[in-house]
Amino acid sequence: MPAESAFGHPGDAQMQTHACADRGIGGLAETQYGVVSRGQLFALGVGRGGVRSRLASGRLHRLHAGVYAVGHRVLSSEGQWMAAVLAGGSGTVLSHRSAAALWGIREHSGPIEITTPRKTRSRGSIRRHCARLVSDEVTRCRGIPTTSAPRTLFDLAADLRIDRLEAAIRQAEFLRLWDPLSLPTLIARHPGHRGNASLRLCLERLGRTTGFTRSDFEELFLPFVDQFGLPRPHLNAWLEVGGGWIEVDCLWRDARLIVELDSRAAHETRSAFETDRDRDRRLQADGWRVVRMTWRQLHDAPGALAQDLRAMLQDAPHRQST
Secondary structure (H helix, E strand, C coil), X not given: CCCCECCECCCHHHHHHHHHHHHHHHHHHHHCCCEEEHHHHHHCCCCHHHHHHHHHHCCEEEEECCEEEECCCCCCHHHHHHHHHHHHCCCCEECHHHHHHHHCCCCXXXXXXXXXXXXXXXXXXXXXXXXXXXHXXXXXXXXXXXXXXXXXXXXXXXXXXXXXXXXXXXXXXXXXXXXXXXXXXXXXXXXXXXXXXXXXXXXXXXXXXXXXXXXXXXXXXXXXXXXXXXXXXXXXXXXXXXXXXXXXXXXXXXXXXXXXXXXXXXHCCHHHHHHHHHHHHHHHHCCXXXXXXXXXXXXXXXXXHHHHHHHHHHCCCCCCCC
């Protein structure tokens, strides 16, 4: 065995170079939810051979062409979204349903959707859209390049049912995802967009309705109200009652009428049953009329429900609203 020289073993410098590169890879992965791209590895001084050796040793795991997980394949949703964006290349952003999930506007569990400035084919778990987005239509959310909240809603309008699109807009408002870019601006900027008619209708409706929906049941209730020509309620409204505050599902303030939408999941427990009755008693003592409605009633007898609601709205008590 050769004696060690003053300059160390012949392989020491190479080992130190590899260790330095690994530290760089680890630091980058920490900022990107555990994923890196091949281009980023090259920028850190890792060549093709270094990528191959790290794949063979399990330090890198291939996710998409040119995109790798560092250390293991167990990724959060953010890691999967970031990996899809990196797979799209320069200028790619998360978009459509996946961007809506990132913003918290809607849940999504299907293929990850991205938008790239180049026309490429969708592959595997990634659905690709091609568009050249204006700078104010893109941003970062939790460090992930994505379409802005308004642009995300604009993209959703081409595919979502009108009631679900309206619910998504309302949810974005509830989350206070304010942006200098407005939906009317996007409609004017992209006059041929397939979802513009739906967006215009939603914006018109939102001029008559406030609040947001938090369940599929609530999303079904607004189309029911519109179908039977009933005035739209204020959704998920807060009322001050007896020195405290109570949130109600659907409120017609002038008629002093409240409709509570009772889903089995939210109201079947004993504690929920007791809490609901306590709330109803306090509201009724303060002069509010409370009606509880189930999904089955709405599904099986919408006409009868509409008739009853119309009668109660027309028979509003002559009392100053609060």
